[in-house]
Amino acid sequence: MASAQVFNITLPALPEGWSADKDFKAVGSVSAATQRNLEPVGPHFLAHARRKRHQRTFSEDERIQAQQNVKKTEEDEDDEISEPEDPMMLSRDAKDWKAQDHYAVLGLSKYRWRATPEQIKRAHRKKVLRHHPDKKAAMGQTDENDNFFKCIQKATELLLDPVRRRQFDSVDEAADVEPPTKKEAAKGNFYKLWSKAFVAEGRFSKKQPVPTLGNEDSTKEEVEGFYDFWYNFDSWRTFEYLDEDVPDDNENRDQKRHVEKKNANARRKRKTEDNTRLRHMIDECLANDERIKKFRQQARAGKDKKRLEKEAEAKRLAEEKEKARVEEEQRKKEAEETAKADREKTKKAKEAAKNAAKKNKRVLKGAVKEVNYFVEGGDASAGQVDAVLGDVELLMSKIDHEELAALAESLTAAGKDGAAVKAAYAAQAKQLVEAGKLKEGELKTFA
Amino acid sequence: MSDESNSVPAEAPERFAIGISFGNSSSSIARISPEGKAEVIANEEGDRQIPSVLSYIEGEEYHGTQAKAQLIRNPKNTVAYFRDYLGKNYKSIDATPCHQSAHPVQVDSTVAFSIRDTASEDVNTVTVSEITTRHLRRLKQSAADFIGKEVNAAVITVPTDFHDAQREALIAAAKEAGIEVLQLIHEPVAAVMAYDARPEATVADKLVVVADLGGTRSDVAVIACRGGMYTILATAHDYELGGASLDQIIIDHFAKEFIKKHKVDPRENERGLAKLKLEGEATRKALSLGTNASLSIESLTDGIDFSSTINRTRYELLSSKVFAQFTDLIQQVIKKAELDVLDIDEVIFSGGASHTPKIAHLARNIFPEKTAILAPSTLITALNPSELAARGAAVQASLIQEFDKEDIEQSIHPMVTATPHLRNAIGVQFVSGEDVDFQPLLNAETALPARRTAQYSVPKAGGSVFVRVCEGVREIKVTKPEPKPKAEKASDAEEDDSDFDSDEDEEEEIRETVWKTDKAIAELAVKDVKAGGKVELMVHVNSDLGLQITVREVGGQSAVRGAVESPKPTEN
Numbered sequence A: 001m002a003s004a005q006v007f008n009i010t011l012p013a014l015p016e017g018w019s020a021d022k023d024f025k026a027v028g029s030v031s032a033a034t035q036r037n038l039e040p041v042g043p044h045f046l047a048h049a050r051r052k053r054h055q056r057t058f059s060e061d062e063r064i065q066a067q068q069n070v071k072k073t074e075e076d077e078d079d080e081i082s083e084p085e086d087p088m089m090l091s092r093d094a095k096d097w098k099a100q101d102h103y104a105v106l107g108l109s110k111y112r113w114r115a116t117p118e119q120i121k122r123a124h125r126k127k128v129l130r131h132h133p134d135k136k137a138a139m140g141q142t143d144e145n146d147n148f149f150k151c152i153q154k155a156t157e158l159l160l161d162p163v164r165r166r167q168f169d170s171v172d173e174a175a176d177v178e179p180p181t182k183k184e185a186a187k188g189n190f191y192k193l194w195s196k197a198f199v200a201e202g203r204f205s206k207k208q209p210v211p212t213l214g215n216e217d218s219t220k221e222e223v224e225g226f227y228d229f230w231y232n233f234d235s236w237r238t239f240e241y242l243d244e245d246v247p248d249d250n251e252n253r254d255q256k257r258h259v260e261k262k263n264a265n266a267r268r269k270r271k272t273e274d275n276t277r278l279r280h281m282i283d284e285c286l287a288n289d290e291r292i293k294k295f296r297q298q299a300r301a302g303k304d305k306k307r308l309e310k311e312a313e314a315k316r317l318a319e320e321k322e323k324a325r326v327e328e329e330q331r332k333k334e335a336e337e338t339a340k341a342d343r344e345k346t347k348k349a350k351e352a353a354k355n356a357a358k359k360n361k362r363v364l365k366g367a368v369k370e371v372n373y374f375v376e377g378g379d380a381s382a383g384q385v386d387a388v389l390g391d392v393e394l395l396m397s398k399i400d401h402e403e404l405a406a407l408a409e410s411l412t413a414a415g416k417d418g419a420a421v422k423a424a425y426a427a428q429a430k431q432l433v434e435a436g437k438l439k440e441g442e443l444k445t446f447a
Numbered sequence B: 001m002s003d004e005s006n007s008v009p010a011e012a013p014e015r016f017a018i019g020i021s022f023g024n025s026s027s028s029i030a031r032i033s034p035e036g037k038a039e040v041i042a043n044e045e046g047d048r049q050i051p052s053v054l055s056y057i058e059g060e061e062y063h064g065t066q067a068k069a070q071l072i073r074n075p076k077n078t079v080a081y082f083r084d085y086l087g088k089n090y091k092s093i094d095a096t097p098c099h100q101s102a103h104p105v106q107v108d109s110t111v112a113f114s115i116r117d118t119a120s121e122d123v124n125t126v127t128v129s130e131i132t133t134r135h136l137r138r139l140k141q142s143a144a145d146f147i148g149k150e151v152n153a154a155v156i157t158v159p160t161d162f163h164d165a166q167r168e169a170l171i172a173a174a175k176e177a178g179i180e181v182l183q184l185i186h187e188p189v190a191a192v193m194a195y196d197a198r199p200e201a202t203v204a205d206k207l208v209v210v211a212d213l214g215g216t217r218s219d220v221a222v223i224a225c226r227g228g229m230y231t232i233l234a235t236a237h238d239y240e241l242g243g244a245s246l247d248q249i250i251i252d253h254f255a256k257e258f259i260k261k262h263k264v265d266p267r268e269n270e271r272g273l274a275k276l277k278l279e280g281e282a283t284r285k286a287l288s289l290g291t292n293a294s295l296s297i298e299s300l301t302d303g304i305d306f307s308s309t310i311n312r313t314r315y316e317l318l319s320s321k322v323f324a325q326f327t328d329l330i331q332q333v334i335k336k337a338e339l340d341v342l343d344i345d346e347v348i349f350s351g352g353a354s355h356t357p358k359i360a361h362l363a364r365n366i367f368p369e370k371t372a373i374l375a376p377s378t379l380i381t382a383l384n385p386s387e388l389a390a391r392g393a394a395v396q397a398s399l400i401q402e403f404d405k406e407d408i409e410q411s412i413h414p415m416v417t418a419t420p421h422l423r424n425a426i427g428v429q430f431v432s433g434e435d436v437d438f439q440p441l442l443n444a445e446t447a448l449p450a451r452r453t454a455q456y457s458v459p460k461a462g463g464s465v466f467v468r469v470c471e472g473v474r475e476i477k478v479t480k481p482e483p484k485p486k487a488e489k490a491s492d493a494e495e496d497d498s499d500f501d502s503d504e505d506e507e508e509e510i511r512e513t514v515w516k517t518d519k520a521i522a523e524l525a526v527k528d529v530k531a532g533g534k535v536e537l538m539v540h541v542n543s544d545l546g547l548q549i550t551v552r553e554v555g556g557q558s559a560v561r562g563a564v565e566s567p568k569p570t571e572n
């Protein structure tokens, strides 16, 4: 916003004779504004809204925003090491350094094992600035032995030594988080409370990072991974910080060995107790973890589902088979029906052909009768009738349906014309002779 | 995680907000990805444009594309195009879009649908509010499934003409769906935000036209962007123009072809018409990408299958009238804002129908070359028009997600948004010889209070320079082309047919914007600037139009300062 646009345009030189008080002259005013609504979206609008609501000018707002940003970072920095100092702690005797809360001395109670070496160094600097003997003297406060200053040095020395820091962290009860009671966990805070306990416990893990407890939506793999990790927990926790002091004069060597042995036993015992404690803690959490129950149910449901699916599959197969059978039956039935229909059809056709033949045969016989058996004038003799009809019969027995139909047609056309009838018969007879179905002259009347 | 002693125990469940664009035809959900980019989320079916449709079959609820498909077989129990009914009086609604789905019915004075939405045979009357709740619930669930986190808040986009009752009804329906509406924002502004929130975007003053071409309506707006803030200067709406108008062209085209072959009109059969509409829309969408598209419908009418193709040229020819309606609407809104096409810096095409290439091409021809036409067919880097509103909403959601409810309410209150805007540009006059030029520093329509800073060069030799701060107005200069020699023209007219001739005659006149210095406001001098130096000017305009002006040589010690009083209240 405050950044300037750069225009590649040259300002004119100051006109001759122009002058004004302080080189500024107002010569007019801005045209009346249009009242409109800004769309309340986007980062620039939000800045506008902030200015308007708090009645700030641009520069005020910029200053306040900048101050707030600075303050925030300062606070972030300062916060780490700005806890109040307990007067009891300030009056501690440095000789008793082993019993002091090293983190509290440096103002890092909130951080403890999470404090980074960087933070420890920063805290040290800050505390030294405040409690340096010179400063104290200047302020008229006296602490002849510079006790608290020494406490600070002791704490810093210890906490910046990784081995010694671990020894202290191992027994830093202030960093312990008690696992929730059943009642607390049941109130719906199961995951939150147990998470805290495990995160605290996880500080002793050689393997980092430590898996988290998760929540009700964690997957089976995640949950199983979590418990696997804890049942195989590999801890660096040690208890030598609680050792009894070993006398280091050479005179009392037996006494020395005795204390050392006692210390070793105590360490071992504490370690075993700690392992048991942790195991109980995991057992307790696992026993009340609803997710485990859920997964069991799901596994069961999964099995049920598989069984149901199997049954459904079997049913489906049976149904398919039945369907196939029904279809096959249907197909067969249809095939039979078409076969039957076909048969009927041929039968009908045959009958029709037969009928037609019958009719045509009647025409053949009728034709000769119509022309009086080729006798012109007077009745035909019985012999002539027989001879003609005999020949007609013979001819009929030799021709097929088509020839029969054709002949019948020509005969019908011939009508009562005896010669034409005879000619039609003769033509047919000739054809039969040519086809070798009749012998020459076998049909006497149609020769 | 490891720092849990530091964290305050959270009381209420954590707020997690998304952006929602809720349209009559389709809706989208968007979030800011872990990489910080706005992205539209696909639902379970893989759709990013989720049809705003719900359908019920034997008590089962279908949503989105699945529900839309039910417009063919189950139109009575399928609710579509309902967004604009929310919060409205039954008497004032236009029921046309619901012709082929569940019809709106009156309940009290509001709108509802009679549908069988349970397993029983009973027909229930479901209010449009309840339908909206169900739709939003499905959107919320899709977002949650994708993100893997419960979603409980949203910024939702609404048209610029949504009145208070509609806004309240939407907020209430969302609440029922378990969504806290952090803010309702205007669709066209969300579209501008989608572009402006891209990392490569810079804050620049510009005038933008947003053309939101939807399914059943089209909305256009002119928006002034000034120092990253947005002001709507004008809007225009056409409640009968949209993708559906183009669907109708496709439907009629194929129906005629079918009638020619089979002597039956498939549009007369309800199911046939529904099939034509659904498949026709798909064909039309395919024509946005390809030059050819096919349509294939089983048993369109009387058991007759139908399949055919159409090419883009044919489609564009058939649609030319409707396309012109879209571009007319754009020109109309510019006129309404009392602006010229030459003033427009960007045209943002938004909404599904903006995929249609020809519409953007037509717009390209209307605007001058310097105007950016942001549509897929005119600019490769254009964003998907269907995603703009949702993306913009997601951006806004991410900005205010951490704010207290009260903080948001106060920020969007009219006390804060109602703002005076500059009528004219304020800038500096440059005189060199005969030429008088004006360089704006604050553009017209800048919301007040405002502050701008600029640096200018000084004459090569240095010396004292003059800064004249004044108002400037933009004018349109029209240059008529040199008239052609008469003889040539006459012979042209003789030879060419009249059509061609008129084209030729319409020799383009040149139109351009020029600045004219108007009222002078203040004069300042910067003395003895060194050679090659620069002068910096800062102008601060208060809400009451009073000015503070500062000029100084860049790197110099002293500054020239002065104030200009706010104008006296006018007589009338």
Ligand SMILES: Nc1ncnc2c1ncn2[C@@H]1O[C@H](COP(=O)(O)OP(=O)(O)O)[C@@H](O)[C@H]1O
Pocket (backbone or CB within 6 Å): B084, B088, B089, B092, B093, B094, B161, B162, B163, B217, B237, B239
């Ligand atoms: N057919 C329509 N579809 C969608 N919106 C419409 C339609 N007609 C008008 N609108 C818009 O919706 C808003 C409210 O319309 P309406 O309810 O009819 O007006 P009123 O506020 O007079 O009741 C108006 O701002 C108008 O621009």
Ligand SMILES: Nc1ncnc2c1ncn2[C@@H]1O[C@H](COP(=O)(O)OP(=O)(O)O)[C@@H](O)[C@H]1O
Pocket (backbone or CB within 6 Å): B022, B023, B024, B025, B026, B027, B049, B213, B214, B215, B216, B217, B242, B243, B244, B281, B284, B285, B286, B288, B350, B351, B352, B353, B354, B355, B356, B386
């Ligand atoms: N690729 C595309 N090409 C052409 N039209 C499209 C495309 N995608 C969507 N549409 C059309 O856009 C319209 C829906 O646009 P949308 O912005 O979702 O509308 P609404 O605002 O009504 O919800 C529909 O008519 C649809 O057919």
Ligand SMILES: [Mg+2]
Pocket (backbone or CB within 6 Å): B023, B024, B187, B212, B213, B214, B215, B351
């Ligand atoms: Mg829309």
Ligand SMILES: [Mg+2]
Pocket (backbone or CB within 6 Å): B023, B024, B025, B214, B215, B216, B217
């Ligand atoms: Mg719409």
